[in-house]
Amino acid sequence: MCTHTATQKPYQLARFFNNQSMALLSPPRLLPLGSGATRICVSKVGVRCAATIAAADGAVTDVSRIRWGSTKLQGPRSEMEDDVIVRSDGLDGFSFAAVFDGHAGFSSVQFLRDELYKECSLAVQGGSVLNSKNIDAIKDAIQLAFTNVDSRLSSWLQEREDESGATATVMFIRNDLLIVSHLGDSAVVISRGGRAEVLTNPHRPYGNNRVSLDEVKRIRAAGGWISDGRICGEISVSRAFGDIQFKTKKNEMLAKGVEDGRWTEKFASRVQFKGDLVTAMPDIYTTELGSNSEFILLASDGLWDYMKSSEAVALVRNQLRQHGDVQLACEALALTALNQGSQDNISVAIADLGKTKWDELPVQGPNILLELSQAFATVGIVSVGIWISSFLVASY
Incomplete structure (x- = not known):
């Protein structure tokens, strides 16, 4: 993880942009080990994290x-x-x-x-x-x-x-x-x-595709609502096993929302559930x-x-x-x-x-068009980074 502060010197920022530019030009590295082992993954910006691979x-x-x-x-x-x-x-x-x-x-x-x-x-x-x-x-x-x-x-x-x-x-x-x-x-x-x-x-309660629109329609018909792309502001998938608070315990979920201050008692009194908000029908x-x-x-x-x-x-x-x-x-x-x-x-x-x-x-x-577009994008990012770092160094 990289952190930056307002007091960082211009030459440090210049070195940061140059390092990021080189990272963008380099492919991700995978350090291979046997199946079932822990691998160290090195991302494009140099962040390392342990990941357990299991067959x-x-x-x-x-x-x-x-x-x-x-x-x-x-x-x-x-x-x-x-x-x-x-x-x-x-x-x-x-x-x-x-x-x-x-x-x-x-x-x-x-x-x-x-x-x-x-x-x-x-x-x-x-x-x-x-x-x-x-x-x-x-x-x-x-x-x-x-x-x-x-x-x-x-x-x-x-x-x-x-x-x-x-x-x-x-x-x-x-x-x-x-x-x-x-x-x-x-x-x-x-x-x-x-x-x-x-x-x-995907069964998700947001988006403009037909499946998502059908899911939103079904949820609203069942008495639910969508907030920030989530059912009742809680869950971002609309079909799943379990999730009993959206099936058999909907009224308890509604009451708890009032207690937690997520919605008002007046709002809750107007809600009438008519079916499961999350369904397990595949x-x-x-x-x-x-x-x-x-x-x-x-x-x-x-x-x-x-x-x-x-x-x-x-x-x-x-x-x-x-x-x-x-x-x-x-x-x-x-x-x-x-x-x-x-x-x-x-x-x-x-x-x-x-x-x-x-x-x-x-x-x-190779996909020539894709590679050219990626190359131009990379050159653009590198150029912007160099321009910003040069400007900061010159004004320091």
């Missing part, structure tokens, strides 16, 4: 020739509330992968890690429903599983007086078919011949995986808030072309997001579909 259980499997990599990384936050799991048993040729992103504690994530797979496996009848090709039956089964788990979790949280919650994005994947059940703001991206295809939309997506489908990337918003889907796909492709190790590619992706400024925890799962001969893949050519 999830069952990170590699040969179901349908799919190879897996999975990583969870604790960023600058004081607590790790993410988790990622990969399972390849009991689903009749399908693998199961899920990323959980917790908030207000880790309890909900712990519950979901153990229970969501069990409930989903039961609902899809050990995979037979997934293999039926009946889209309506698949959606009904998965939505029922999510609803049942949330009901059980809510009762469990209420007994513990725990107000935690968690988003969850789940993949059921076979070599030729992908089924996604999505709740929250993690995301799934497919690489099709190097082109990034984003399957999911969006379901299905897509076929043709010959050009290379890999599937599932990650929490700690990655996507700091990296474009096209950048993530390009990085993973280049990693796999270099060494073919999907676990190493997974770790490199998470570390790159941290080096690009992510302030959140990061969880990633990558499924290499086994359809691409990575050692035969040609080197991906």
Whole structure:
């Protein structure tokens, strides 16, 4: 962390700007260690932070020739509330992968890690429903599983007086078919011949996209309101497991807001709740995986808030072309997001579909327009820094 004061001398400021200019021209450095170890990440401005990299259980499997990599990384936050799991048993040729992103504690994530797979496996009848090709039956089964788990979790949280919650994005994947059940703001991206295809939309109560506008409409119809992009000024995701204060304990939440001075008693008297403000009803997506489908990337918003889907796909492709190790590619992706400024925890799962001969893949050519724009931007920042430092030195 760098601090600056008003008494800093001009030549010190000049040295600062020159150092920042050189940092902008240098790529982030990743200091590699073995999986499960602590790595030191060096950011573009020289900030060092320890990050724990852990491979999830069952990170590699040969179901349908799919190879897996999975990583969870604790960023600058004081607590790790993410988790990622990969399972390849009991689903009749399908693998199961899920990323959980917790908030207000880790309890909900712990519950979901153990229970969501069990409930989903039961609902899809050990995979037979997934293999039926009946889209309506698949959606009904998965939505029922999510609803049942949330009901059980809510009762469990209420007994513990725990107000935690968690988003969850789940993949059921076979070599030729992908089924996604999505709740929250993690995301799934497919690489099709190097082109990034984003399957999911974040459930957030702000923004001008159709999904966000629909979420705001649903929340207001249920008697809620949006303040500073948060439901009742509290939570920035509109679909999640748990979060009982926005489901079964809404009136208690409203009364506590009056006690805490967040709103007036007159305002609270006018609120009439008509439904859950946060819901555990997932969006379901299905897509076929043709010959050009290379890999599937599932990650929490700690990655996507700091990296474009096209950048993530390009990085993973280049990693796999270099060494073919999907676990190493997974770790490199998470570390790159941290080096690009992510302030959140990061969880990633990558499924290499086994359809691409990575050692035969040609080197991906540079994006000339992108590199030129970045170069001009860098030169502009450097020039401004030099001009300011020269002006300050001259006037000193």
